[in-house]
Amino acid sequence: MAEDMRVESVWTGADLVTMRDGKYHLIPQGALVVRAGRLVWVGPAAEMPTFIADQHHRLPGGIITPGLVDCHTHLVFGGDRSQEFEQRLNGVSYAEIAAQGGGILSTVRATRNATEDQLVASARWRLDRLLAEGVTTVEIKSGYGLDEESELRMLRAIRRLGASVAADVQATCLAAHAFPPEFKHHPEGWIDIICQRLLPAVKAAGLADAVDAFCEHLAFSPQQVTRVFEGAKALGLPVKLHAEQLSSLGGASLAAGFGALSADHLEYATEADAQAMAQHGTVAVLLPGAFYLLRETQRPPVALFRRYGVPMALASDANPGTSPALSLRLMLNMGCTLFGMTPEEALAGVTLYGAQALGLADSHGSLEAGKVANFVHWPLARPAELVYWLGGELPCTVIYRGERR
Numbered sequence: 001m002a003e004d005m006r007v008e009s010v011w012t013g014a015d016l017v018t019m020r021d022g023k024y025h026l027i028p029q030g031a032l033v034v035r036a037g038r039l040v041w042v043g044p045a046a047e048m049p050t051f052i053a054d055q056h057h058r059l060p061g062g063i064i065t066p067g068l069v070d071c072h073t074h075l076v077f078g079g080d081r082s083q084e085f086e087q088r089l090n091g092v093s094y095a096e097i098a099a100q101g102g103g104i105l106s107t108v109r110a111t112r113n114a115t116e117d118q119l120v121a122s123a124r125w126r127l128d129r130l131l132a133e134g135v136t137t138v139e140i141k142s143g144y145g146l147d148e149e150s151e152l153r154m155l156r157a158i159r160r161l162g163a164s165v166a167a168d169v170q171a172t173c174l175a176a177h178a179f180p181p182e183f184k185h186h187p188e189g190w191i192d193i194i195c196q197r198l199l200p201a202v203k204a205a206g207l208a209d210a211v212d213a214f215c216e217h218l219a220f221s222p223q224q225v226t227r228v229f230e231g232a233k234a235l236g237l238p239v240k241l242h243a244e245q246l247s248s249l250g251g252a253s254l255a256a257g258f259g260a261l262s263a264d265h266l267e268y269a270t271e272a273d274a275q276a277m278a279q280h281g282t283v284a285v286l287l288p289g290a291f292y293l294l295r296e297t298q299r300p301p302v303a304l305f306r307r308y309g310v311p312m313a314l315a316s317d318a319n320p321g322t323s324p325a326l327s328l329r330l331m332l333n334m335g336c337t338l339f340g341m342t343p344e345e346a347l348a349g350v351t352l353y354g355a356q357a358l359g360l361a362d363s364h365g366s367l368e369a370g371k372v373a374n375f376v377h378w379p380l381a382r383p384a385e386l387v388y389w390l391g392g393e394l395p396c397t398v399i400y401r402g403e404r405r
């Protein structure tokens, strides 16, 4: 028998939801063949060539999807904002909360005061909630340190989380998240530090896979984002952008012009933004958790993204202020009920297009030969059930790099 017929495992007995090209491309009674943590054959079990497998897993029906990808989170932070959440619902205004030192700056204070160990430990239980429901790839951003050392500490915590779990963790430097209180009166000084010192240090230590910024009236202007992106580009770091969440500033088009992996939020994106994103292959990452919590009414232009062929991803945006979301599956439901995505689009948004938003579409996000063997078995009849059930914990078996997690 030829050496290339020897494999570690074969999985049969379930229907495959491959998500090739962002579609279900269902294979009834499929087979997955794994060698060295990668898929080497995917197709109908009846057509599978003969392999010599160390293990043959015969599943009792159900479906197999690619491992889920959460491509936008802020899981690492100090403290939480549940008290503020309660105050708001008790009628305390945003202005009063801000006057008490609440809002994002309270998270910045708590993050600066946390040790690296504390940041890892507090993020770990949140990360575990996401992983428990089939997530095998997750992105985590810095952005609550807002000084050099605290940003680096957050990124080191993210790398440690990645090394400690059976999941692929991508780190993003979001030092341009908000202006540090110290730079309130000379914001360009913070951008100087980001470009001249922080990003080169991040690059040298291999602490980030991408650079992000928040483009908004209350955050960074398009001109300021341009400076950060030029700094990232000079170091060969890919970029992405929080854009068009609360107003239309042309951030999505700006990001596309830089060849950004993704533009995220996009409630106020325009037709010109959609065109620019389609032209440059920039993924539209939609974040229904923040839309829901902020009770926004302007929905992202899903129909425009469809018309121009902009790939759409969905993510939890897990963060202490605007989206304390610990379930990516809940986001699938919200993407459909709040934004009008189809269940197939929603699932593509947490598989193939989630991977594309991280620059990982060649290796992750679909069940295809050559990709990493990250997949999930669900005892469900059809993929739409992943979107349909509202909350609760669906049983699943997660396979990460070919091994049962």
Ligand SMILES: [Zn+2]
Residues within 6 Å of the ligand: 072, 073, 074, 242, 317, 319
């Ligand atoms: Zn975010």
